[in-house]
Amino acid sequence: MNIQNIKKVELHLHLDGSLRPSTVLELAKKDDIELPTYDLNKLKKYLSVDEHNKDLVEYLKKFEIPGKVMQTKENLSRVSYELVEDLAKDNYIYAEIRFAPHFHLEKGLNLEEVVEAVLKGIEKATKKYDIKITLLLCIMRHLSLEKAFEILNLTEKYIGKGVSGLDLAGDEFNYPATIFKKVFNVARNKGIPFTIHAGEARGPESVWEAISLGAKRLGHGIRSYEDERLIDCLKKEDIALECCPISNLHTHAIKDFRNYPLKFYVENNINACLNTDNRTVSNTNYQKEVDFLSSYINIDLEDINKFNKNAIKSAFITEDEKKQLLNKLK
Ligand SMILES: O=c1[nH]cnc2c1ncn2[C@@H]1O[C@H](CO)[C@@H](O)[C@H]1O
Numbered sequence: 001m002n003i004q005n006i007k008k009v010e011l012h013l014h015l016d017g018s019l020r021p022s023t024v025l026e027l028a029k030k031d032d033i034e035l036p037t038y039d040l041n042k043l044k045k046y047l048s049v050d051e052h053n054k055d056l057v058e059y060l061k062k063f064e065i066p067g068k069v070m071q072t073k074e075n076l077s078r079v080s081y082e083l084v085e086d087l088a089k090d091n092y093i094y095a096e097i098r099f100a101p102h103f104h105l106e107k108g109l110n111l112e113e114v115v116e117a118v119l120k121g122i123e124k125a126t127k128k129y130d131i132k133i134t135l136l137l138c139i140m141r142h143l144s145l146e147k148a149f150e151i152l153n154l155t156e157k158y159i160g161k162g163v164s165g166l167d168l169a170g171d172e173f174n175y176p177a178t179i180f181k182k183v184f185n186v187a188r189n190k191g192i193p194f195t196i197h198a199g200e201a202r203g204p205e206s207v208w209e210a211i212s213l214g215a216k217r218l219g220h221g222i223r224s225y226e227d228e229r230l231i232d233c234l235k236k237e238d239i240a241l242e243c244c245p246i247s248n249l250h251t252h253a254i255k256d257f258r259n260y261p262l263k264f265y266v267e268n269n270i271n272a273c274l275n276t277d278n279r280t281v282s283n284t285n286y287q288k289e290v291d292f293l294s295s296y297i298n299i300d301l302e303d304i305n306k307f308n309k310n311a312i313k314s315a316f317i318t319e320d321e322k323k324q325l326l327n328k329l330k
C-alpha cells in the first residue's frame, strides 16, 4: 500500500534519532568532529541498528554520534529544520518532536539556548511548509532528579511557545519511572502534559508505574496486551499508546510480529497510533512502518485513518487546533 500521498500525524519521534546521515557527515567535517568513518555509506551503518541489535540499552548507544554534531545553536537549528522538511515532504500535517536538552550542553550552551535553537529551526521550516510541529522535552531516566526538575521548569517556561509537553525517555530496564514521581506530581498539578516511555524494555508492571504517575500517553506501551486488567484500564482511562513497530523489532520488545498488537488495540477501541520513533537509528519512515506491518498483519487505509485520528485526539494541543487538523485530514 503506497501511502506517500496520505496525510499523516505522528506523536513519537526523536530529533536526535532522525538526523540525515549526510548532514552528520557535513557538520562533523565543518566542526572538525571525530567520526569513526568519513565514508557516507559506512557512516549510515554507525548511525543505525539492524536486526542484530541486542536490546534497548544497545540501541541507545546509537545516539552518541548524532549528539556530537548537536552542540551548537547553528547545528541544532539546522537538524531541526531538516527533520521538519523531511516530514513535510512525507505529507505530515502534524508531528510532535522530542529530544533531551541535557545532551546538548557539551560546548557551553545552556538549556534555554538549546531549546531556542531547536525552536528556531522548527519555526523556519513551518514557515516554509504547511505543517504544524510542537516539541516535547525529554527527562532522561539515568540522569538525576535535579536535572529532571530542570526539564520540568524548562517545559513550563516554553509551553505554548513551541513546546507542548514532557517525556521520560532512556533506559527503562534499569531505571523505573517511579524515581521521578515528584516531578510528575508537579507536572500534573501545573497541568503540564506528559508522556512516558514504558512497556518497551519491561512488561506491564512498567506500564502500571507510568500510569500511576498520571501518564495519559505511553511511549510504546506495546507490551500492555500481556495483562488483561491493564487493557481494561487503558480503555477506561483512554490512555494513548504511541506504537513504533520497527523500533520494537530492533529493541526486541516484541518477539513475534504476526501477533503485533496494534491491530488488536485499535479493534478493541484502545487509543493507539503509528509512529516511527527514530527515522535514522531505525532506518525508517511512515511508509516503511506500514510496509513492515503489512508483511505480518492486515492493515488498510481505514486503519491509517484511525491512527491519524487517535494521534490528533491525544496530541498535546488545544481542542481548536485538533479540529483544524481533523478538517485537514478530510
Ligand atoms: O525507543 C526509545 N526508548 C527509550 N529512549 C529512547 C528511545 N529512542 C530514543 N530514546 C532516547 O531519547 C533521547 C532523546 O531523544 C535519545 O538520545 C535516546 O537516548
Ligand SMILES: [Zn+2]
Pocket: 012, 014, 169, 197, 219, 277
Ligand atoms: Zn522513543
